Amino acid sequence: MNKMKKTILILIRVLSIGATVSAAIVMATGHENTNILSIPTQANYSDTPAFKYFLIANIIGSVYGFTVCFLPQESSLLRLVLISDVVMSVVLTSSLSAAMAIAELGKKGNSHAGWQPICGQFHNYCDHVAAALAAAFIALIFYTSLIFHSIHTLLYPMSLL
Amino acid sequence: MNKMKKTILILIRVLSIGATVSAAIVMATGHENTNILSIPTQANYSDTPAFKYFLIANIIGSVYGFTVCFLPQESSLLRLVLISDVVMSVVLTSSLSAAMAIAELGKKGNSHAGWQPICGQFHNYCDHVAAALAAAFIALIFYTSLIFHSIHTLLYPMSLL
Numbered sequence: 001m002n003k004m005k006k007t008i009l010i011l012i013r014v015l016s017i018g019a020t021v022s023a024a025i026v027m028a029t030g031h032e033n034t035n036i037l038s039i040p041t042q043a044n045y046s047d048t049p050a051f052k053y054f055l056i057a058n059i060i061g062s063v064y065g066f067t068v069c070f071l072p073q074e075s076s077l078l079r080l081v082l083i084s085d086v087v088m089s090v091v092l093t094s095s096l097s098a099a100m101a102i103a104e105l106g107k108k109g110n111s112h113a114g115w116q117p118i119c120g121q122f123h124n125y126c127d128h129v130a131a132a133l134a135a136a137f138i139a140l141i142f143y144t145s146l147i148f149h150s151i152h153t154l155l156y157p158m159s160l161l
Numbered sequence: 162m163n164k165m166k167k168t169i170l171i172l173i174r175v176l177s178i179g180a181t182v183s184a185a186i187v188m189a190t191g192h193e194n195t196n197i198l199s200i201p202t203q204a205n206y207s208d209t210p211a212f213k214y215f216l217i218a219n220i221i222g223s224v225y226g227f228t229v230c231f232l233p234q235e236s237s238l239l240r241l242v243l244i245s246d247v248v249m250s251v252v253l254t255s256s257l258s259a260a261m262a263i264a265e266l267g268k269k270g271n272s273h274a275g276w277q278p279i280c281g282q283f284h285n286y287c288d289h290v291a292a293a294l295a296a297a298f299i300a301l302i303f304y305t306s307l308i309f310h311s312i313h314t315l316l317y318p319m320s321l322l
Contacts, residue, residue, distance in 0.1 A: 093251050113276070
């Protein structure tokens with residue numbers, strides 16, 4: 001049972017790395033060229049500070065995830081991993097929320113501020129951003145489950161779950 | 162020492178309530194009327210979904226803070242409070258990040274997307290938003306210290322800190 005538990009935990013950790021790596025790659029490759037009023041225009045993640053923050057947070061999340069996989073399974077380290085998992089999930093939540101706020105603006109605009117939606121002109125770019133946000137959201141679900149498991153293990157060390 | 166520790170914890174909890182209540186009030190009252198090209202225009206938090214989410218998150222944070230103050234100081238409840246503090250701080254982080262992304266756009270705009278800054282026309286409104294964000298940031302610092310204290314207490318129940 002203990003071996004199965006460890007396998008599931010490593011699987012969740014690997015899936016969370018996969019999700020943050022996917023989010024970073026999809027965001028970084030999401031650029032599109034189009035002509036607006038015959039003027040060549042390009043949309044790129046680097047045009048938006050929130051998307052740059054999102055990319056950096058997901059790269060850090062990926063590197064952190066890899067590092068944790070190679071740590072020995074000791075109780076004292078488990079506490080450190082719990083705290084760093086909490087910090088990492090706060091950083092990922094923060095970057096995801098900021099990117100979502102801008103993505104929502106890109107899709108719907110804000111008529112009060114005079115900000116027009118841009119997804120009508122940049123379909124592929126918006127699809128890329130949406131996919132990156134979805135991947136980061138999945139990573140957050142994995143992180144949340146890892147945190148709750150760590151808290152559970154620290155509170156009830158003898159539990160089989 | 163134990164009594165002093167409890168007093169400090171209650172003080173931090175009360176300060177975090179003060180910060181979330183301030184953030185909610187300052188955001189909710191931050192509207193401004195001005196004339197742009199002789200057309201009367203109003204800026205209001207309710208024009209922006211991210212600011213509405215920010216207001217709701219801070220109201221929930223305030224109500225939650227009040228509720229926790231009246232809970233008995235039992236060990237089993239401390240675990241529940243730790244988990245709900247983590248959830249609450251994730252919600253506050255998320256709303257703060259989304260609001261900050263939009264506030265940054267309001268201040269600097271995004272020339273690539275054709276979104277002009279609006280803070281030149283709405284000084285008071287932008288000052289209100291900045292103050293609300295600062296209050297929410299302070300609330301988050303208090304929540305973080307409460308979470309780390311709860312983790313410490315659960316891991317080392319006999320510690321005086």
